[in-house]
Amino acid sequence: MAWFLGLGITGVVLLALSLVFDGLLDGALGGALDGWLSLPVVAGFLAMTGFGGVIAQAATGVGPMGATAAGALTGVGTAWLTYRFSRALMRDQTTVTPTGADLIGTSGSVVTAIPADGFGELLLQLAGQPVRFAARSAGPVARGAEAWVEAAPSATSVLVRPVDR
Template sequence: MAWFLGLGIAGLVLLVLALVLDGVLEGVLDGVGGGLDGFLSLPVIAGFVSALGFAGAITMGVTGTGAGVATGAGTVAGGVVAWLTGRFSRALMRDEAAVPRGDDLTGSPGRVVTAIPAGGYGEVLLRLAGQPVKYAAKASAPVPRGAEVWVESVLSPTSVAVRPVER
């Protein structure tokens, strides 16, 4: 049973090292099997080894069976944990997350921080993904500092066209 507990602890230590060193170990091991990208990553290996060890120790302790049965149960548990870790890692790494884009500003409210002259540029404070962001702003009529505005369109990555809010 001590061997299985040792494997479980070694898997946890490997997982902690993979998280703390964040890619340094994977950079060192780039030449191994085409790199450790995808399903063969350090968190997946660490999860497999840890689950194999702990499931094997639990199987031996609870059922009183030999090392062969405990190894089989640990391998099955390790395979499940490795598969789940790989799927979870891929889900976290996907680029399909809701990343805010400049076009998302159209129709959003903001406040003027630097007065906007007619036909010229001033500055507005807008919220993009909950974060305050300052943009250059252009309006067809003068807008005083502190006025509430709506974004009509995005002119560039750093400037917007606004109109004052009428109440």
């Protein structure tokens, strides 16, 4: 029983180390196992093989061979579940990050007047959030006016034209 407990504890320690050394074994063997040799999968296999063997011995009184078989069966099941869960997490996609091109054609409100030869500020909605941008225009635009974005030369500035209504 002590061997199985040692194996289970080793698996738990490896699982804790996988938080620090994530991806260490993923590239081993040239990616031939494609995630099956990842540290969390190996740790899950070892931990459940050890603890499954202990449980099988304690609950049913089987010998070392039966406990090894039961532990290996639970270890393989846990390794498979760990692999599937990690693949599902890797496929999780987030929405696309907005870029300057997403601003072109949108309208906003001028919060600081835009002079003909300098910068003012324009309040735009970017991904549902109000964001202030430095704004330039060919002509002056008064505070409170609505302006359309014609270009986004940088991440924090836009070129605008006033909206005629």
